[in-house]
Amino acid sequence: MQKRLIVGYDHGDEMSEWKWLRLGDICVKIGSGATPRGGSSVYLSEGVTLIRSQNVYNNRFEMQGLAFIEEKHALELLNVTVEVDDILLNITGDSVARTCQVPSEILPARVNQHVAIIRPSPSTVDARFLKYSLVNPTMQQYMLSIAGAGATRNALTKGMIENFKILTPPLPIQHAIVHILGSLDDKIELNRRMNETLEAMARALFKDWFVEFGPVRAKMEGRQPPGLSAEIAALFPDALDAEDKPVGWEMKSFVTTINLIGGGTPKTSEPAYWGGEIPWFSVVDVPRDGDVFTIDTEKKITERGLSESATRLLSPGTTIISARGTVGKCALVGVPMAMNQSCYGVIGKEGRGSYFTHFSLRYLVTELQQNTHGSVFDTITQATFQTVHVPTIPIPLTQAFDHTVSSFLQRILTNLHESRTLAALRDLLLPKLLSGELRVRVAEEIVEGAR
Numbered sequence: 001m002q003k004r005l006i007v008g009y010d011h012g013d014e015m016s017e018w019k020w021l022r023l024g025d026i027c028v029k030i031g032s033g034a035t036p037r038g039g040s041s042v043y044l045s046e047g048v049t050l051i052r053s054q055n056v057y058n059n060r061f062e063m064q065g066l067a068f069i070e071e072k073h074a075l076e077l078l079n080v081t082v083e084v085d086d087i088l089l090n091i092t093g094d095s096v097a098r099t100c101q102v103p104s105e106i107l108p109a110r111v112n113q114h115v116a117i118i119r120p121s122p123s124t125v126d127a128r129f130l131k132y133s134l135v136n137p138t139m140q141q142y143m144l145s146i147a148g149a150g151a152t153r154n155a156l157t158k159g160m161i162e163n164f165k166i167l168t169p170p171l172p173i174q175h176a177i178v179h180i181l182g183s184l185d186d187k188i189e190l191n192r193r194m195n196e197t198l199e200a201m202a203r204a205l206f207k208d209w210f211v212e213f214g215p216v217r218a219k220m221e222g223r224q225p226p227g228l229s230a231e232i233a234a235l236f237p238d239a240l241d242a243e244d245k246p247v248g249w250e251m252k253s254f255v256t257t258i259n260l261i262g263g264g265t266p267k268t269s270e271p272a273y274w275g276g277e278i279p280w281f282s283v284v285d286v287p288r289d290g291d292v293f294t295i296d297t298e299k300k301i302t303e304r305g306l307s308e309s310a311t312r313l314l315s316p317g318t319t320i321i322s323a324r325g326t327v328g329k330c331a332l333v334g335v336p337m338a339m340n341q342s343c344y345g346v347i348g349k350e351g352r353g354s355y356f357t358h359f360s361l362r363y364l365v366t367e368l369q370q371n372t373h374g375s376v377f378d379t380i381t382q383a384t385f386q387t388v389h390v391p392t393i394p395i396p397l398t399q400a401f402d403h404t405v406s407s408f409l410q411r412i413l414t415n416l417h418e419s420r421t422l423a424a425l426r427d428l429l430l431p432k433l434l435s436g437e438l439r440v441r442v443a444e445e446i447v448e449g450a451r
Contacts, residue, residue, distance in 0.1 A: 015436050018169045021124070024162030029119040031158060032091060033080035033111035036073035043067045048074035049109035051082065051102070053090045056115060058135045059185070061088070061100045064289060074110055080117060082109040085127040087118040087134065089161070096154040097143035099134040101127065116161060125166070129174040132181055133166045136434050167434065176440045177433045180447055184426040191415035196290030198412050202405040206359040209236075209401060210393060216246045232404075235397040249391035254364060257352060257390065260382060261318070261345030263338065264310025266301050273305030279337035280311070283322045286329040292358075292409065293334035294320070295416050301338060311338040312345075317354035319346040319361055323380035327372055328365040332358050334413055344380070351395050353402030355409055364388050425450055 023030065036042050036050070043050070047068035054065045082088075082102050090098040092114045102109065111117055120130050133139060143164075147154040168174070208214040215225035219238040224230075237246040245251075263281075266273035279285075279297035287294050306313060314320070314333045322329040324342040332354075339345065348357035371387045372378040429446065432438035 018167055018436055020165045021168045022162070023118065023120075023164045023166065026124045026166075026168075027118055027120050027162075029086075029117055030161050031080060032113050032116045033077055035112045036069050036076065038073075040067070042069060042073055044070060047071070049082075049106045051088060051106075051109055051111045051115055053093060053095045053098075053112075053114040056088045056090045056095070056098050056100055058098050058140070059100055059131070061103050061106075062288075063103075063106070066106065069110070074108070077110040080111050082107060082111060082117060083119065085119075087120075087127060087131050089116045089118055089134065089156070090114060091116045091147075091156040091161075093154060096147045096156060097140055099131060101131050116156070116158070118161065124171075125168060126171065126174040126178055128178040128182060129168075130166065132178070132430055133168075133434055134164075136431055138431060139164075139166075167436070169436070173440065177443075180433065180440065180443050181426055181430055183447065184422045184429075188419045188422050188426075191419045192288070192290065195292070195412045195415050198408040199290045199292050202355070202408045203359060203362075205405060206356075206363070206401065209397075210360070210391070211363065213240065213246055216240060232397075232400045235394060235400060245391055249393060251389045252392050253386045254360075254388045254390050255382065255385035257349055257360075257392075258357060258385070259347045259349055260385065261312060261314065261347070262310065263312070263341045263343050263345070265340050266305035266309040266311065270305075273301055273309070274299070276300050276302030276305060278302065278306055278313070279335065280305075281314075281320055281331070281333075281337050281339035281343065283326050283329055283342065285331070286322065287331050291412065291416060292332050293413050293416055294331040294337070295334035295413070296420065297337060306338055310341065313338055314345045317347075319354070319358040320344070321346060321361060321365075321368075321380065325378070327378050327380050328369045330358065330362050330365065332409075334416065348398065351399065353398040355402045355405055356393075356398035360390065364390070422450070 045068065047070050050067040050069050052065070052067060055062050084102070084104050084107065086102045088100055088102055088111065090096050118130070120127055143156060144154075146160055147156050169177075215228060215233060215236040216238065217240075218225040219233070219236060220240065225233045225236065237248055239247045241247050268274070278301050279294075280299050280301045281294060281297050282299070285294050285297040301311070313336050316333050316335060318333040320331045320333060320339055320343050322342060323344050333345075346357060346361055348354060367388045368380055368384055369378070371384050372380055425447070429438065429443050433440070433443055
């Protein structure tokens with residue numbers, strides 16, 4: 001992380017200069033957008049970005065699921081053009097109050113009717129300071145309380161937003177606070193981008209070895225497979241059969257290569273089962289693209305909840321796949337955890353590598369989704385795993401793959417643990433800094449110690 005921007009700036013005696021400011025008085029724009037005429041039927045794979053509520057999380061913008069519209073539809077939404085540093089606030093539905101800042105790389109962009117743009121006057125408020133003020137737990141609780149009052153659906157109106165009041169110090173103190181919190185967020189973002197790169201490298205290697213059969217094709221041409229030791233290269237055949245797969249790698253049902261583990265839910269009406277130390281996985285705990293592992297969950301259960309229900313404790317290295325409703329979402333278990341009955345745990349049989357099994361499952365997800373069962377909800381069953389077939393890759397080769405990518409995956413896991421620690425520190429400092437309870441100088445020393 002960068003060195004401190006404002007060394008030892010002490011605002012402890014400057015609280016008299018902190019003021020409660022109304023958003024309507026310090027913002028040059030507050031307003032939501034609209035869905036283009038034609039709705040989702042006019043969405044494209046590229047064009048002008050249309051930001052929707054599923055892209056806005058607290059202190060995080062989610063790229064997955066972005067929609068795009070053509071220029072003529074963007075012109076109809078010209079009054080809701082998103083600019084650099086704009087704050088995005090979800091104003092309807094279950095995601096109401098979630099707040100983040102727009103990433104510059106998705107511009108030009110518009111917002112739909114479920115997202116509000118908040119643009120403060122830079123001469124009064126640092127946009128990043130306002131973002132942190134809105135994700136402050138106290139402010140989040142306030143927004144949720146007024147959004148759910150007296151309506152059938154959660155909603156924040158423009159008038160409500162204009163009347164939000166933010167405790168605001170002078171700009172130099174705002175900048176100092178933003179630097180402290182931002183340095184932690186920057187490191188978390190750096191870890192996320194590193195994880196994406198590492199995961200892509202492991203995925204590319206899996207595809208080369210086991211989908212495109214690159215080492216086999218190299219040996220067929222009389223070449224040493226690039227980047228492979230002689231020992232690993234010797235594990236690959238030197239020819240393809242009539243079905244264009246490596247000689248000797250016969251096809252068999254995927255289910256014969258794995259062990260499946262079922263999950264369960266402790267009785268929700270029994271308080272003794274919940275609020276413990278054991279992570280309990282459901283589909284909401286699926287990691288972001290690139291993060292691969294789940295190391296924490298939204299809900300946790302007790303030892304008693306584990307022992308008195310159908311759920312089981314999964315070991316690190318197990319792959320979890322969601323099997324009902326939102327099917328095909330995968331996660332590698334990073335710490336011992338249990339899971340609900342809408343998922344399967346998957347372990348390779350006969351010593352097959354756990355990373356090999358994970359990437360195999362991810363490669364097969366589309367085919368599994370196409371073969372789901374159920375008249376109401378799509379469901380992956382044990383029978384579904386029987387419908388997909390894979391080559392019988394020698395066990396030592398699956399283990400060689402695990403050994404080759406283990407440094408990538410272990411670094412991802414290390415980054416996740418570090419980011420979790422940094423996020424906890426940020427969440428601890430944020431409300432104290434924004435209330436003036438914690439001096440900038442002290443917070444800087446805490447962050448320096450964490451480095």
